[in-house]
Amino acid sequence: MNASPMRLLCLALLPLMVLASRARAEPARYELDPNHITVAFMVDHLGYAKVLGMFRAARGSYSFDESTGTLGNVRIEVDTQSVFSNYARRDQHLKSADFLNASEFPRMVFTAATARRTGDRSFEIPGQLELLGRPQPLTLTATWNKSGPSPIDKVYTMGVSARGSFKRSSFGMNYGVSNEWVGDEVPLIIEFEAQRK
Numbered sequence: 001m002n003a004s005p006m007r008l009l010c011l012a013l014l015p016l017m018v019l020a021s022r023a024r025a026e027p028a029r030y031e032l033d034p035n036h037i038t039v040a041f042m043v044d045h046l047g048y049a050k051v052l053g054m055f056r057a058a059r060g061s062y063s064f065d066e067s068t069g070t071l072g073n074v075r076i077e078v079d080t081q082s083v084f085s086n087y088a089r090r091d092q093h094l095k096s097a098d099f100l101n102a103s104e105f106p107r108m109v110f111t112a113a114t115a116r117r118t119g120d121r122s123f124e125i126p127g128q129l130e131l132l133g134r135p136q137p138l139t140l141t142a143t144w145n146k147s148g149p150s151p152i153d154k155v156y157t158m159g160v161s162a163r164g165s166f167k168r169s170s171f172g173m174n175y176g177v178s179n180e181w182v183g184d185e186v187p188l189i190i191e192f193e194a195q196r197k
Contacts, residue, residue, distance in 0.1 A: 027065035027072065029197045030158055034059055036193035039078050044183030053085035053094070055108075062194070064158065066147065071115040071123055076190070078108040098175040099168075105132050110140070121145070125162070131171045140164040140190070155195050162190040 040054040060076035080102040083094045095102040112127030121144040129138035145159040165187045169177050176182030 027063040027070055029063050030061060030194035031197055032058070032060040032076070033157070033193045033195055038189065038191040039076075040189040042187050042189075044185075046181055050183070051085055051090075053083060055079060055082045056084050057082035060110075060192075069117045069123075071117075071125070072113060074110070074112040074115070074125060074127060076110045078110075080106055080108055099173055101132055110138060112140075115142075129166060131166075132173060134171045136166065136170050138164055138166055140188075158194045158196065160190075160192055160194065162188075162192075164188045164190075 034057070037058050037060075038054060039058050040052065042050045042052050045051050055078045057079035058076060060074070062071060062074040064071050080100040081095060083091055083100060083102070085091055085094065094100055097104075100108075107130075109130045110127055111130075112125045115123045115125040118124050118141075123142045123144070125140040125142055127138055127140065128135045130136075140162045141164070142160055142162040145161060147156070147158045149155065150157045165185055167184050168174070168182075168186055169184050177184045
């Protein structure tokens, strides 16, 4: 009994269709460009003004499917020794056990398994921040700014702006909280470019 040409064609194309479907469903992996990432923070000082600081070294990765907006496997690692607030004496204090205790806890890490799309290019990322060895919930709101081949090196690049905030005291960082010398609430500012791998 001979199979029809159409049936043979369908059978021949089936593996290709399955592979194409899998390729579309597989999110791309992105790595944060360490030369184009800013992790900054603001903390109230004695009620006079807010101190703006940043971490000079960070890395991370995530997966993202542009066609579906599926974001996941987020991991951002920050080197606590790299803290910088434009005042050397304050930076040394920030690295001490009063604050980041950077010698014992050299990494601050944010992780998230999934995210919720809240708009065409906006996301809510419920995750976990580990600081001073303590994990606490932290939700970031993120905006997907732009994607495409970089005009500089032609590498496919994605740009993201993210914001969040946490209380220092939730991690046991209580210095200056009770007397209100140093604010407890810490807004986070994260800006980065990530390269598709």
